[in-house]
Amino acid sequence: MFKYKAISYVLLMIMMLGSRALLAIQDEVSYANTQDVISTHLHLSLNVDFEKRQLKGNVEHRLKWLNSKANSLVLDTRAIHIDKVEGQLNKKWTPLKFVLGEHDGVKGSKLTISADPSISVVKIHYQTVPEASGLQWLTPAQTTGKNHPFMYSQSQAIHARSWIPVQDTPAMRVTYSAQITTPKDLVAVMSAENELPVVKDGDYSFKMPQAIPPYLIAIGVGNLEFAAMSNQTGVYAEPSVLESAVAEFNDTQAMIEANEKLYGPYRWGRYDLLILPAAFPFGGMENPRLSFITPTVIAGDKSLVNLIAHELAHSWSGNLVTNATWRDLWLNEGFTSYVENRVMEEVFGEPRAVMEQYLGVADLKVELTELDARDTILNLPLDGRDPDDAFSGVPYVKGQLFLMYLEQKFGREKFDPFVKDYFDHFAFKSIDTQTFLSYLNNHLLSKYPEVISSDEVSEWIFQPGLPKSSPDPQSDAFNRIANAMSEWHQGKRELADLDAKQWTVHEWLFFINKLPRDLSHKTMVQLDKTFSLTNSTNREIQFAWFSLAIVNNFWTIESSLESYLKQIGRRKFIVPLYKLLHEHSMQRREWASKIYEQARSGYHPLAQNTLDQVFNLKPE
Numbered sequence: 001m002f003k004y005k006a007i008s009y010v011l012l013m014i015m016m017l018g019s020r021a022l023l024a025i026q027d028e029v030s031y032a033n034t035q036d037v038i039s040t041h042l043h044l045s046l047n048v049d050f051e052k053r054q055l056k057g058n059v060e061h062r063l064k065w066l067n068s069k070a071n072s073l074v075l076d077t078r079a080i081h082i083d084k085v086e087g088q089l090n091k092k093w094t095p096l097k098f099v100l101g102e103h104d105g106v107k108g109s110k111l112t113i114s115a116d117p118s119i120s121v122v123k124i125h126y127q128t129v130p131e132a133s134g135l136q137w138l139t140p141a142q143t144t145g146k147n148h149p150f151m152y153s154q155s156q157a158i159h160a161r162s163w164i165p166v167q168d169t170p171a172m173r174v175t176y177s178a179q180i181t182t183p184k185d186l187v188a189v190m191s192a193e194n195e196l197p198v199v200k201d202g203d204y205s206f207k208m209p210q211a212i213p214p215y216l217i218a219i220g221v222g223n224l225e226f227a228a229m230s231n232q233t234g235v236y237a238e239p240s241v242l243e244s245a246v247a248e249f250n251d252t253q254a255m256i257e258a259n260e261k262l263y264g265p266y267r268w269g270r271y272d273l274l275i276l277p278a279a280f281p282f283g284g285m286e287n288p289r290l291s292f293i294t295p296t297v298i299a300g301d302k303s304l305v306n307l308i309a310h311e312l313a314h315s316w317s318g319n320l321v322t323n324a325t326w327r328d329l330w331l332n333e334g335f336t337s338y339v340e341n342r343v344m345e346e347v348f349g350e351p352r353a354v355m356e357q358y359l360g361v362a363d364l365k366v367e368l369t370e371l372d373a374r375d376t377i378l379n380l381p382l383d384g385r386d387p388d389d390a391f392s393g394v395p396y397v398k399g400q401l402f403l404m405y406l407e408q409k410f411g412r413e414k415f416d417p418f419v420k421d422y423f424d425h426f427a428f429k430s431i432d433t434q435t436f437l438s439y440l441n442n443h444l445l446s447k448y449p450e451v452i453s454s455d456e457v458s459e460w461i462f463q464p465g466l467p468k469s470s471p472d473p474q475s476d477a478f479n480r481i482a483n484a485m486s487e488w489h490q491g492k493r494e495l496a497d498l499d500a501k502q503w504t505v506h507e508w509l510f511f512i513n514k515l516p517r518d519l520s521h522k523t524m525v526q527l528d529k530t531f532s533l534t535n536s537t538n539r540e541i542q543f544a545w546f547s548l549a550i551v552n553n554f555w556t557i558e559s560s561l562e563s564y565l566k567q568i569g570r571r572k573f574i575v576p577l578y579k580l581l582h583e584h585s586m587q588r589r590e591w592a593s594k595i596y597e598q599a600r601s602g603y604h605p606l607a608q609n610t611l612d613q614v615f616n617l618k619p620e
Helices: 002-022 239-249 251-264 306-313 326-348 352-371 394-409 412-425 433-445 455-461 476-489 505-514 521-531 540-549 555-567 569-584 585-602 605-614
Strands: 037-049 053-067 072-077 081-089 093-097 098-100 108-115 123-128 136-137 150-153 172-179 187-190 203-212 220-223 225-228 232-236 271-275 290-293 321-323 428-432
Touching: 053 225, 072 093, 081 098, 081 108, 093 232, 093 352, 108 123, 108 433, 172 220, 187 203, 187 271, 187 321, 187 455, 225 239, 232 239, 232 251, 239 271, 251 271, 251 306, 251 412, 290 306, 306 326, 321 326, 326 394, 326 433, 352 394, 352 476, 352 505, 394 412, 394 455, 412 433, 476 505, 540 555, 540 569, 555 569, 555 585, 569 605, 585 605
Parallel strands: 037 172, 232 271, 271 290, 321 428
Antiparallel strands: 037 053, 053 123, 072 108, 081 093, 081 123, 098 108, 136 150, 150 220, 172 203, 187 220, 225 232
16 A cells, blocks of 8 residues: 555656656666767768678767766767767867777667867767677578678667667657768668669668657668659568568558548658568567568568558657657557557458457466566666566557556547647657656646546556556457357367458467467367468468467477578567477477577577577577
8 A cells, every 4th residue: 555655646746847857867778978968960971891791981970068067978889899089179170089988788888088068070980890789781591582682770779879879868869861882783771861763873862850869760771672652652672572562561651641630740751661581570660761661561461561550650659759768668669559559440440450459468468477577567667677678568568558548538539639739749859757647647637637546547657567447358350259169169160160261360360379278189280271370371370370389289380380480580479489499398499499590690689689598598
């Protein structure tokens, strides 16, 4: 009881302090002295060297000094070689002293540059290392086309510092420009204004006029072609993927219009997609103007395009209004998951939106049983950990459920205008949870004081697990499948009579995930023969089936599973499968270890780091 009252008191103090608390934000995983000086604009001049797997050049920081007595600029780096640092004084470049600190396993190395408010611009000459955690260099054999190399960045959460010396905190926002040189047969694209039509000349210029946090600075280089889907949207991809990607994602313009109808104008100009090789460790990354997308969602039937809705939704929640620290990630991902689902409802109908809610909540409930209690809190306590190690489905789905709870309590007629005004009010700003709660109190709770209490809000934000009041979405489609499964188990219906040809991917996932974990070999054979699950072209269905097969000792999948693990780098799929194999038996652990040894070089460093821990491998 005492703890609960204390949380209510904290919430009360937050509401009293309001946005003034933003001035005192401390990012525990950044060295940057943003209280003294901030970068307002970056200019990158970099050469992309595939032979050395290296970016080499310089970055200019245009500075705004906040403390007239400051005598240094402190930046974040990780395994970057600094060649020299210059400062612009009276329009002339002069050498500046700098110190690169010892390496920290989470934060990297602190770069301290001797500078004061007389210096308006700092230029850092540097080169990256082949193992940079925010870059992946792929050989031609690791790409879809097999003829050209590929390189791309993944800067979230704190990996921008591995390829740019920068104030690597989402509390800081910066515009940027870039001049990138590449081999002449390759194309460079960035999370900025990209030049159209695409001309392969090895020299590319970019400009990003809207201020974004550093983790949203992104680059991709490969044998890329472009195809438009509408006047505002298009796809960059390797030639062999381009046509299928356009066909899969050509509802993107309708998604933009649905977002604008609900939450106000899209403020970033174009919205294009970059389809990456299968080694990409995530479903997508919301880099502004140019979302990075895994090819594993190209299913041929638009069954997985909610991922596009999610990355697009970040154009409002995350890119437009950003979490100020990684403790506040739910402000990005919870809002985005909520907005994504509302857009899916607008474009594809309520039944599909509810099915996706159900599956998300089902996965979350399983995950909550496996997580440490502190990691089930929305306002996540990092406690000095790398954000990559602390994140889970909690900020996504629990955050979404909190907003669904508010929607249900206040009604859409009140809650929709609140969300739209929230995006308008904090546009192009980074905020923390305390600032959000102050805004929530002033613009919703206090206007309708009889609806919910501050104690109920604080339980959602500061307490572990799900409140008893959490929404519990149910789908009629899943109920029908559950009834049919029950009749099959009772011998009243044959598998072939389940009418599965009409099922959506969501219904397939429900079916597979609800199957018993102790099925006989005969039943597994029957399932696979009836539905061809091992050879499904849908990566989500394959993942669910392989997971079931491992638990049920159904090793007919062995060859297909090996190919799956070697072809795909998406962590959502490969990490759970490797874990199941590792925990299964010594024989399967050794088998999985051999596959990982062969596949490891094709995985992104983020996936490598996670799987090295699974197999107890020491860092190289």
